[in-house]
Amino acid sequence: MIGRVLASLVIVGLLALDLVLPRLGIARMGRDPVARADVAGAVPRVGEAMPDFTIPDLDGVPVTLSALRGHRVLLTFERSVDW
Amino acid sequence: MTRTTAYRVLCSILGAAWLAVGASLFGMFLAYHAPGGRHEGLFSTMGPQGHYLAAFAGCALLVWGLMLLAAAHRPLEGRSVGTATAFGLVLCAGYRMIAWVVGDYAALADVLRMESAVFLALALGFVWLRPQRPGPAEAA
Numbered sequence: 001m002i003g004r005v006l007a008s009l010v011i012v013g014l015l016a017l018d019l020v021l022p023r024l025g026i027a028r029m030g031r032d033p034v035a036r037a038d039v040a041g042a043v044p045r046v047g048e049a050m051p052d053f054t055i056p057d058l059d060g061v062p063v064t065l066s067a068l069r070g071h072r073v074l075l076t077f078e079r080s081v082d083w
Numbered sequence: 084m085t086r087t088t089a090y091r092v093l094c095s096i097l098g099a100a101w102l103a104v105g106a107s108l109f110g111m112f113l114a115y116h117a118p119g120g121r122h123e124g125l126f127s128t129m130g131p132q133g134h135y136l137a138a139f140a141g142c143a144l145l146v147w148g149l150m151l152l153a154a155a156h157r158p159l160e161g162r163s164v165g166t167a168t169a170f171g172l173v174l175c176a177g178y179r180m181i182a183w184v185v186g187d188y189a190a191l192a193d194v195l196r197m198e199s200a201v202f203l204a205l206a207l208g209f210v211w212l213r214p215q216r217p218g219p220a221e222a223a
Contacts, residue, residue, distance in 0.1 A: 007210045011173060015203045018180055018196055026184055 090165065090212040091155045097168070097205065098151030101144045108141030147171070158214050165213035172206040175199075 044050055054064040065073065114120055115127075115134045129137065151168060154161025176199040182188045183195040 004210050007169065008207060011169075011203050011206050011210065014173065014176060014180070015200060018176070018199045018203065021180065021183060021196060022193075 086212050087158050087214050089208075090158050090214060093205070093208050093212055094151045094155035094158070094161070094164070094168075098148045098155060101148030101151065105141045105144030105146075105148055108137045108144065110141075112138035112141065162213055162216065165209045169206040169209040169213075172202045172209070176202040176206070 050065060052064065052066045054062050057063045111126060112134045115122065115131075126133070126137075147168070150161070150164050154164035179195045179199040179202070182191075183193075183199075188195060
């Protein structure tokens with residue numbers, strides 16, 4: 001009988017944890033709104049200026065966005081074939 | 084409905100469900116590797132490794148389901164199946180809660196928490212409906 005009661009306490013405790021999970025604020029991306037809020041300030045909207053950044057090109061040479069001012073810039077991200 | 088009858092019903096329903104899910108997972112592996120099979124559909128992105136693990140889970144679920152059906156047939160002899168099943172359901176609920184927190188399964192959203200709650204409720208059922216060990220007089 002004691003075993004059943006102890007097991008039940010553990011299960012009910014987990015059930016309570018399951019119910020309050022959304023209120024604990026520990027979810028990183030458990031819900032879409034949380035995920036969207038995480039990146040909302042990091043993504044420029046259409047029509048806004050792109051924040052300046054520096055990334056290596058295919059030859060490993062650093063390229064800064066502001067150095068390309070006045071030119072059309074196409075930025076693509078592709079998975080390398082040697083992953 | 085007596086406690087034993089309810090235990091049998093619970094074992095039967097979950098056993099049948101696990102058999103169905105287990106057979107589906109195993110079938111998914113076979114379909115993925117069938118000659119001329121097309122790697123399309125919802126689970127195709129799992130790749131060979133994912134399908135290998137799915138087949139392993141399918142085998143385990145088939146055995147778990149058969150044990151539950153055996154426990155439904157002979158509930159007194161199958162008491163320990165109820166205990167193991169309750170433990171397994173708690174584990175299933177636990178990893179779903181972790182998956183919800185981690186967030187790599189965001190597409191499933193609160194389905195993970197709902198499944199977790201269902202599994203915990205079922206575990207409670209197995210804990211309380213499991214037949215008592217027969218007393219000395221009954222055993223004799």
